Amino acid sequence: ARVLGIEGTAWNFSAAVFDEDLVCLESSPYVPPHGGIHPREAAQHHAAVAADVIGKVLEKAGPEIDAVAFSIGPGLGPSLRTAATAARSLALKFGVPLIGVNHCVAHVEIGRWYTKFADPIVLYASGANTQVLGFLNGRYRIFGETLDIGLGNALDKFARSHDLPHPGGPIIEEMAKKGSYLPLPYTVKGMDLAFSGLMSAAKEATARGESMEDVCCGFQETAFAMCVEVTERALAHTGKDEVILVGGVGANSRLQEMLKIMCEERGARFMAPPRVYMGDNGAMIAYTGKIMLEAGSTIAVADSMVNPGFRSDQVEVTWRSDAGK
Ligand code: ATP
Ligand code: FE2
Structure with missing residues (x-):
């Protein structure tokens, strides 16, 4: 499956396409002029760059997409909502399933993918x-x-x-x-x-x-x-x-x-x-979206509200069949 992933929980607006491997990744980090990350300003940055970042990724990967994945939480509310809106419109436009990815679990999964540690x-x-x-x-x-x-x-x-x-x-x-x-x-x-x-x-x-x-x-x-x-x-x-x-x-x-x-x-x-895979990035969302899609973990647009307090252990890991130890 070929999945478009969108990350925008905090400072980085990033999109990627993952198939058997990473196809392409584009990012636009928000750099505050002074002080730390202001949630509303970060969200305004995301809204301003979303079309460009996603456009570049789709141009490289081509329009054949099987699903759209996005970070549904945890993160800053305004940033999360901006990225979610982009993801919902794209899923509707392409007529493909939507996948809500837990941002923390995505950090873990891209790490497991790269290291091949089981x-x-x-x-x-x-x-x-x-x-x-x-x-x-x-x-x-x-x-x-x-x-x-x-x-x-x-x-x-x-x-x-x-x-x-x-x-x-x-x-x-x-x-x-x-x-x-x-x-x-x-x-x-x-x-x-x-x-x-x-x-x-x-x-x-x-x-x-x-x-x-x-x-x-x-x-x-x-x-x-x-x-x-x-x-x-x-x-x-x-x-x-x-x-x-x-x-x-x-x-x-x-x-x-x-x-x-x-x-x-x-x-x-x-x-x-x-x-590239350590800090926030679209590749981890696209990859986790892909393995979730293959396990059938998609969500309806109507149920795709963001969750700023979403915890890693609230996610049912449908894509791993091993028991762990
Ligand atoms: P999350 O939502 O997962 O908490 P985040 O939005 O904070 O993540 P990340 O990209 O995962 O984003 O992490 C950013 C943090 O990483 C920043 O606090 C930054 O200072 C820190 N960081 C980046 N490079 C280094 C480094 N070389 N040494 C220590 N900290 C670093
Ligand atoms: Fe992060």
């Missing part, structure tokens, strides 16, 4: 989300997650407090390379994580004169060690032996390195997909 523990670290997931009895179960803000948002907010442009994550990664480790508060509660205390402590550290490089290094080492600890415990509890890293923060090479070391020590395999 049944991994997934560290999904992005702007708004930080979750450790694994497949069990028909769903992606959330073994642990952030109790306050996502790791990416913590990095972005800290960067913004120092007047650095959005997104701050990649800038902090560069600064951290020049710094040395500064201890900062480490918060893991059972299998869950919290980042806002760490972010405040990092702000206080620079305010009392610690170097930005050292604070960035301490921030990364602390936050990433927290994520690795929970990921390791999920491996131990489930007996799974593969780990993948997905989500925008997954682009960070230090986080990749730390997970790799942990996995080597435990005899587990570790892989991360390339950057």
